[in-house]
Amino acid sequence: MKRLLLIGLFLTGLLWALLSFSGLANPGEYQSIVLDFREDLAVGQLEKELGAIAQTYGIQPVPNSVFSQSDHLYIVDGDAKLLKALRRSPLRQATESIAPNYIYHALEVPNDPDYPKQWNLRSINIEGAWDNTKGNGATVAVIDTGITQVIDLKNTKFVKGYDFVNDRVDAADDSGHGTHVAGTIAQSTNNQYGVAGIAYEASLMPLKVLSAEGGGTITDIAEAIRYAADHGADVINMSLGGSGDTSVLREAIDYAYKKGVVVVAAAGNSNGSSAAYPSRYPHVIAVAALDATGVRAPYSNFGAGVDISAPGGLTVNGNPAGGILQNTIDPETGASIFTSLQGTSMAAPHVAGVAALVKSVGIEDPNQIAEVLKKSARRMPGDELNQYGAGQLDAAAAVKLAQQGNLNARHFFGWLRENGYLSLKFWFDGGAVALVPKIIMVLGSYLLAWFLRVYVPVSLPLLGGLVAGSTGLFFLKGFYIFDLPQYPFRLLGSSIPELGSAIQGSSVLNPIFASVLIPFALIALLLSHAWWKWFAVGSALGVAACLAVSAIATPEVLWLGSGAIARTFLAFNALLCFGLAALSAKAVHERTAT
Amino acid sequence: MSLTVEGTVQRSPMGTGTWALVTPDGSTYEILKGGAPKDLLQEGLQVKAKGKVREDVMTIAMIGPVLEVKSFEVIEP
Numbered sequence: 198m199k200r201l202l203l204i205g206l207f208l209t210g211l212l213w214a215l216l217s218f219s220g221l222a223n224p225g226e227y228q229s230i231v232l233d234f235r236e237d238l239a240v241g242q243l244e245k246e247l248g249a250i251a252q253t254y255g256i257q258p259v260p261n262s263v264f265s266q267s268d269h270l271y272i273v274d275g276d277a278k279l280l281k282a283l284r285r286s287p288l289r290q291a292t293e294s295i296a297p298n299y300i301y302h303a304l305e306v307p308n309d310p311d312y313p314k315q316w317n318l319r320s321i322n323i324e325g326a327w328d329n330t331k332g333n334g335a336t337v338a339v340i341d342t343g344i345t346q347v348i349d350l351k352n353t354k355f356v357k358g359y360d361f362v363n364d365r366v367d368a369a370d371d372s373g374h375g376t377h378v379a380g381t382i383a384q385s386t387n388n389q390y391g392v393a394g395i396a397y398e399a400s401l402m403p404l405k406v407l408s409a410e411g412g413g414t415i416t417d418i419a420e421a422i423r424y425a426a427d428h429g430a431d432v433i434n435m436s437l438g439g440s441g442d443t444s445v446l447r448e449a450i451d452y453a454y455k456k457g458v459v460v461v462a463a464a465g466n467s468n469g470s471s472a473a474y475p476s477r478y479p480h481v482i483a484v485a486a487l488d489a490t491g492v493r494a495p496y497s498n499f500g501a502g503v504d505i506s507a508p509g510g511l512t513v514n515g516n517p518a519g520g521i522l523q524n525t526i527d528p529e530t531g532a533s534i535f536t537s538l539q540g541t542s543m544a545a546p547h548v549a550g551v552a553a554l555v556k557s558v559g560i561e562d563p564n565q566i567a568e569v570l571k572k573s574a575r576r577m578p579g580d581e582l583n584q585y586g587a588g589q590l591d592a593a594a595a596v597k598l599a600q601q602g603n604l605n606a607r608h609f610f611g612w613l614r615e616n617g618y619l620s621l622k623f624w625f626d627g628g629a630v631a632l633v634p635k636i637i638m639v640l641g642s643y644l645l646a647w648f649l650r651v652y653v654p655v656s657l658p659l660l661g662g663l664v665a666g667s668t669g670l671f672f673l674k675g676f677y678i679f680d681l682p683q684y685p686f687r688l689l690g691s692s693i694p695e696l697g698s699a700i701q702g703s704s705v706l707n708p709i710f711a712s713v714l715i716p717f718a719l720i721a722l723l724l725s726h727a728w729w730k731w732f733a734v735g736s737a738l739g740v741a742a743c744l745a746v747s748a749i750a751t752p753e754v755l756w757l758g759s760g761a762i763a764r765t766f767l768a769f770n771a772l773l774c775f776g777l778a779a780l781s782a783k784a785v786h787e788r789t790a791t
Numbered sequence: 792m793s794l795t796v797e798g799t800v801q802r803s804p805m806g807t808g809t810w811a812l813v814t815p816d817g818s819t820y821e822i823l824k825g826g827a828p829k830d831l832l833q834e835g836l837q838v839k840a841k842g843k844v845r846e847d848v849m850t851i852a853m854i855g856p857v858l859e860v861k862s863f864e865v866i867e868p
Contacts, residue, residue: 341851342851372807372851373807374806374807374851407849407850407851408825410824410825411806411807411809411824411850411851411852412823412824412825412848412849412850412851412857413848413849413850414847414848414849415847415848415849416847418849436851437849437850437851437853438849438850438853439845439846439848439849439850439853439856439857440844440846440855440856440857441845441846441847441848442846443846443847463853465853466805466806466852466853466854467819467853467854467855473853474849475849496805496854498853512804515804528807538806538807539804539805540805540806540851540852540853541853542805542806542851542853
């Protein structure tokens, strides 16, 4: 029976390894096959081989170019089936290789002279997306300080907008903010002038709701959202935020969502652990900001409500190189200038632009567009504080995923998140916990208790100890209440070994906590207590399971690194914990027997 | 909802630039520019400001609750 269990345990480990194997990358596309004949082949023999191919497969091999004949490099049209047949044929002996003639694409590099300064566009992998779409057919409403058609927006398409501040049709910018945001979305690109924009074949809808001083009322914002939804906008960008929750704004957003509009908003710049309004509303994609190194910018909000992250820039001591460069107006003179700004205001339009790209390849439903953006984002490992939401925005991956089109798998945490949103009081980060290792830790701790079943009776304190030692109430780790600190939930959601790094929200284990020390102290203190001793024994078994799984899966330990030293440390302490539990349970057993 | 906030007036680079009132415990308010008393907006000024939080206003700077200052007095550091 014990052997059976050990085999079971081994198979679980194997299955896990297989599940976490992501598979080989897509090897590429080809429509022809390269035949590289041996160089020592006589001319007559080569011709004989070429004739045989023509006869057997009905295709004529041709030299790749005039230079190919000396290398004996020939091409035939064909697919994977022919490739397989050729590789199995006697032709093999006459060739050095028979291989797919992979097609390489030159990436789209625009000719805008200051494009090299746009680190932000390269960091979202925009060139790979431009191969497929530039956003043609999509309309993005920019709800902001207005848009002035500066020189580098001359080739960009516009649809009619509105100025809700001054109640007029012309929604020109008097601040420089809205024009900058619009530039990130659809700056005229490949026009040999200035800089590039993300979805530069999309149309812009200028909606002015904020004054020259950068503020505006929620009534104007709500009206602008409804205007956009009623006038054919596919995406709304709101690089604005505040602290008030109002039904006017929430209902406007729901209205736009029901009309099929994707709503994107900035998470806010107060370095707080909750997204600002309106980004935290349901059906709004809240965007946190990254600096040029891909790390969350120090001003950006994070935590509750943040869905994804994108470049927002960081201009340290006024140095513009780390900011987001676009063409806008000088608010003092109204002249066209190129300037670098920073903020989640700059991050949101990156997501809005990519949403327009996704829309233009045929995804209609706003839920599905949000899903594509999040699923294709580059996940950030160890993001315990939800600084990055689903991850860093990736335009090429998003467009690729959108073209594959199979997007119906809505997982459990997605459902939970939707329902968490309903009350707008709490929020759940489904990505905070890697589920598989946690489940193995819980099961493993039960298994260890089962090994000692002769000495250890199953009881409530034992089960409590197993949970506390192995995983904690791990589902609480990603639980937030808006505008309240999250660390109490992180503490409850951590096991004993994780406690040493729970407050600072790091996934790196602290070796003082991730060792036999705490179980030893608990057993020393509680072993004489009738009830709590089983909690102590359970926690030792739980910690043993947690450390053993960590030694294999995530062996990152403070000061010890993540290599052999850390693995040995964790495995050794796991053994000590199990030994400690076994010895003390045995001692208790013998004491009660006599 | 009227309130009194003590803190330091600071220039913030967020958005196209704005003014903040930062309290000693680190809370940041964004000073609503429209209607703010003229001599309030000076870098480093220590003030006791009376006003209200405008929950109906949203801004491009998003650095904290928007404070509409009605009156203020300079306090010695």
